[in-house]
Amino acid sequence: MKIIMLGAPGAGKGTQAKKIAAKYEIPHISTGDIFRANIKNGTELGKKAKTYMDQGLLVPDELVVDLVVDRVQQEDCKNGYVLDGFPRTIPQAESLDAALEKLGEKIDYAVNVEVPDENIINRMGGRRACVGCGATYHVVYNPTKVEGVCDACGEKLILRDDDKPETVQKRLTVYHDQTQPLIDYYKKSGVLRDVDGTVDMDDVFAAIVDILGA
Ligand code: AP5
Ligand code: MG
Numbered sequence: 335m336k337i338i339m340l341g342a343p344g345a346g347k348g349t350q351a352k353k354i355a356a357k358y359e360i361p362h363i364s365t366g367d368i369f370r371a372n373i374k375n376g377t378e379l380g381k382k383a384k385t386y387m388d389q390g391l392l393v394p395d396e397l398v399v400d401l402v403v404d405r406v407q408q409e410d411c412k413n414g415y416v417l418d419g420f421p422r423t424i425p426q427a428e429s430l431d432a433a434l435e436k437l438g439e440k441i442d443y444a445v446n447v448e449v450p451d452e453n454i455i456n457r458m459g460g461r462r463a464c465v466g467c468g469a470t471y472h473v474v475y476n477p478t479k480v481e482g483v484c485d486a487c488g489e490k491l492i493l494r495d496d497d498k499p500e501t502v503q504k505r506l507t508v509y510h511d512q513t514q515p516l517i518d519y520y521k522k523s524g525v526l527r528d529v530d531g532t533v534d535m536d537d538v539f540a541a542i543v544d545i546l547g548a
Contacts, residue, residue, distance in 0.1 A: 335360065335414040335546065336406075336439065338421070340516055341447035343505040344454040344461070345531045346538060348470055350447060351418035353539045358546070361410050364418040365398055367468050374465075387496055390504030392512060395425050402426075403433045414442075422513045427520075444520035445542055447531035451506055458502045462491035476535065 335358060339347040348364060355362035369387060372380030379397065386393045402420050405411070421427040434440055449457075460473040462482075466489030471478050478485050496505065520526040529541045 336434075336442050337414070337416040337546070338441055338444040338520070339416060339418045339447065340444055340513070340520070340526075341531060342449060342451070342454055342509045342513075343502065344457045345447040345449040346535060347418045347447055349476075349535055350445070350538055350542060351416045354416045354542065354546070357543070358414070358416075360414040360416060362416050362418060363402065363405055363420070365402065365420040365422075366418070368401065369393065370468070388501070390496055390501040390508060392422055392508060395423060395429070398422075399426055399429045402430065406434075407437070421516060424515055424519060427516055441520075441523075441525055443527055443546065444516075444525050445545065446517055446520075446526060446528045447538065448528055449531040453532055454506060455499060455502055458497045459499065461494065461497055463494050464491055465489050 337354060337360075339351050341347045348366075351362045351364065354360070369380065369383040373384050373387075374380070379401075382397060383393045398420065402417070406415060406417075421430055431440075457472065457475075460475070462471045462473060462478075463469070464471075464484035464487060466484060467487040469484055469486045470476075471485075471491065478491065482491050483489075484491060496502075517526065527545045529538060529545070531538055
C-alpha cells in the first residue's frame with residue numbers, strides 16, 4: 335500500500351504516519367526527518383536544506399525529488415510505504431507520478447489531515463522532538479513519562495528550530511501557496527481521502543484505518 339500524507343505543518347502527519355507504518359508494516363519516509371538527520375550529521379545536503387528550513391521555506395524541488403524517488407525503490411518499499419512531507423509542490427507530485435509510472439506503480443491513497451490554522455500555532459509551541467530517535471511528543475496532548483526525556487530512547491527533547499511562532503506563520507503561508515494545491519491534484523486522480531485532524535490522535539488514526547482497511 336502506497337500512501338501519501340497531506341496536511342498543514344503540525345496537522346499530525348508525522349504522528350499518524352508512524353502509526354500507519356507500525357500497523358501495516360511499511361516504512362515511514364519523512365523528508366523533514368531525512369533533512370534533520372542530514373543537518374545533525376553536518377552533510378552538504380543538510381547545510382543546504384537548513385538555510386531554507388530555518389526560514390520556514392521549502393527546500394528546492396531538485397534537492398528532494400531524486401532523494402525520494404531513489405528511496406521508494408529500495409527493497410524495504412516493495413510492499414508499500416507512507417510518505418510524510420512529500421510531495422509538497424505540484425512539480426514534486428508530477429515527478430513522483432512519472433517515476434512510479436515507469437515502474438508500473440501508483441499511489442493508492444493521499445490521506446489529507448485537516449486542521450484549521452488557529453489550532454496549528456497552539457500545537458507547534460507544545461511540540462517536543464527527540465534529538466536521538468526523532469520521536470515527537472506534545473507537552474499537553476502527548477506528554478512523555480519523564481519531562482524532557484524521550485520515552486523511546488532516553489535522549490533529551492528539544493523544541494524544533496522552525497517551531498518558533500513567526501516561522502510557523504511563514505510555514506503556514508508557504509503551505510497554503512505551494513502545498514494545498516495538491517489536494518485538488520489528488521482529488522482529480524481519485525485517491526484523496528479527508529480526515530478530521532482536530533480530534534484526539536487515536537480517533538484520527540481510527541478514521542485512517544477505516545479508510546485503509548483493518
Ligand atoms: P516537515 O518536517 O515535514 O514539517 P511540516 O510539514 O511543517 O510538518 P510538521 O512535521 O511540522 O508537522 P506534522 O504534520 O508532522 O505534525 P506532528 O505529527 O509532528 O518539514 C520541515 C521542513 O523541511 C519544511 O518546512 C521544509 O523546509 C523542508 N521540507 C520537508 N519536506 C520537503 C519537501 N518535500 N519539499 C521541500 N521542502 C521540504 O504533530 C504536531 C504536534 O501536534 C505534535 O506535538 C503532536 O504530538 C501534536 N498532535 C498531533 N496530532 C494531534 C491531535 N490529534 N491532537 C492534539 N495534538 C496532536
Ligand atoms: Mg512531521
